[in-house]
Amino acid sequence: MTATRYLVTSALPYANGPLHLGHAAGAYLPGDIFCRFQRLRGNEVLYICGSDEHGAAILMRARQEGVTPKDVVDRSHERIARAFERFGMSFDWYGRTSSATHHETSAAFFEKLAGEGRFVLRSEEQLFDPEAKLFLADRFVVGTCPKCGNANAYGDQCEACGSSLSAKDLIDPRSTLTSATPVLRETTHWFLPLGDHQEVLAKWIASRVDWKPNVLGQIKSWMEGGLEDRAMTRDLPWGVAVPKAVADAAGVDASGKVLYVWFDAPIGYISATREWSQAHGDPDGWRRWWQNDETQLVHFIGKDNIVFHCLVFPLMLHLHGDYVLPRDVPANEFLNLEGQKFSTSRNWAVWLDDALDEFPADYLRYALCSILPESKDADFSWRDFGARINNELADTLGNLVHRCVTFCVRSFEGRVPPLEGPSDVDREALDQLARTTRAVADSIEHYRFREALAELMNLARHGNKYLSDGEPWKTKKSDPRACANTIHVALQIVASLSILSDPFLPDIAQRLRGRLGLGATRREPQDAGLSWDAAAQPLLEVGATVHDGEALVPKIEDSAIEAQLAKLEAASRAATGTATEAADASSSAAAYAPLLPTIAFEDFAKIDLRIGRVLSAEKMKKSKKLLRCEVDLGFEVRQILAGVAEHLTPEDLIGKQVVVVANLAARPMLGTESQGMLLMAEGRDGKLSPATAAQEAGATVR
């Protein structure tokens, strides 16, 4: 078999916080299983990852914490890298995009594309914070929403009304960094004209018929919407600087300009590969991987990264011209936690390193692998975790090993007994080894890791049945030869399992091989270790010594599971204040909304607040959020559209006496005019409830 060359990447984790189990299940565990398998198989594998350390969010976090961006990424990089190591990730290189090599590589990449006229320069006005001397990403401007009047709308989106906004449209904008009033200032950026290359991309995608439907569907969705130019640079003091030569050639002052994080991050795969080859004393070695048509480039990512890995980065590679394009991008969907989305702000999460403090990596790997969100969003629950480990991994696999080995130790002095005159059943059981080896391999090749794991566990179930049927504890006296055959075959099954489980459960597999006196598995094509195909045939020599020991897979106590549940609830409650209803899946910031700047009394006096009685309320057609209400203000009845349908039913409002902004300019929405605004109180859990008062309709509110 000629070795295939696999260049595999897992999405670069963003160095802004720790990893949770959802990350692990999305891009990392599948990539690791794939790589470990391909190495065992004898293929050439280079597995690359690293920390993504640029971007506005990291800069902002640093400012909030009063530290430098480098402090933030150093800390995160450390924590993430350590968690990966403990989780058993077998990266050949784990880099970071703040490295010199990366800066150099991505700047050169940018320079080449710029030199060949691949970008479009465009100037536009953006908000600038004169105190911080920074251009502000939309996210870092707050102000009054022009649509709904919410005074705390973010520049990219108003969380009150859900509007997508541009920061420039905010009324009374201010910087979240300094509270200064931003000013409009012109700035120039390099745009990648994706639309110009839509046909090339469409053609390329059309050749990828074997990609997962969720990936192709996403791509199709983007393509049909028409690809738009995307800015590949930003005004930020943190990141890979726009090369001076490029800026000079364009006649642009590049000071304070960096590459957009989504331009530089995927290049991180390339620069990490360069670092790897430098570290191996072969500075040009990376080219053999990236600049070679025979390389199978595979990106493991979560579904949020599809557009970049399937359209933007491939286009960048294509335009550059020297690189291979991805062979496959097996993106996973998302993992939920106990039925709800992972949420950092609500602290609804299980952090990978915390989980590794409590349970062996292989337990997490097993449980996550059996529920990987391969075709749709999946759910991690602690009780399910406990059941899978105890009922499957411990009872089916761990106990099979134990019963075979202890029997061998007690009845055959720990030596693999000979196989003499095997029965049909014995032969059939040995034949199963080849079938399972093939089936598991086939599943992994198609990125069906759940299926692969199930196939592997089926062999363990076969083993248990084979033992029960053979009843060696009876034949030990009645038919010693049959007894020996049964134990011989059962041990061969266990031996194969020690290979087949290696990609999934590297630690358990290794300890198992230790007990069977088997050596290491193959890491490189030429290396002499045990190969994947070894699992297809009997592996143990007659007379070889096996050892008994502590349980290979100790069970988890129920109390440990309950403790995790309690911990999760407690952390969530602490983050969301009094909210105990964990069932609320609506996303919202856990913190109190920041206090707005002081206003003059005269400003306040302009607002005419009245009590209104809600006469009727009904859902608006064609709208997810709007309720159409008729509100009696005493002196007249108004039609008011309230964007609360996701929180309240019409019955929640009908008959209520609520506070109304009575002198708000009327505005049409979805063709219907709204003549005012109902005031709502928004809790930190994001839930709305009407601001009510027990006064007659028309009463003023001061």
Added chain:
RNA sequence: GGCGAGAUAGCUCAGUCGGUUAGAGCGAAGGCUUCAUAAGCCUUAGGUCGCCGGUUCAAGUCCGGCUCUCGCUACCA
């Protein structure tokens, strides 16, 4: 509203090109067993394949419509 993905047993999920009685694991019930980690094996129960209509000799599978969930997007207090 538009686009994409999904909905199959109590739970987690398979189900290929339309083809016999819709499968697996876990859980449940009953039985057997004792080498073993209160383990193992066997048997059984459990499904209107989200809903409605259509094509077909035949639909979980193909087509149309609808409902719900998730994501993106539009409108939007």
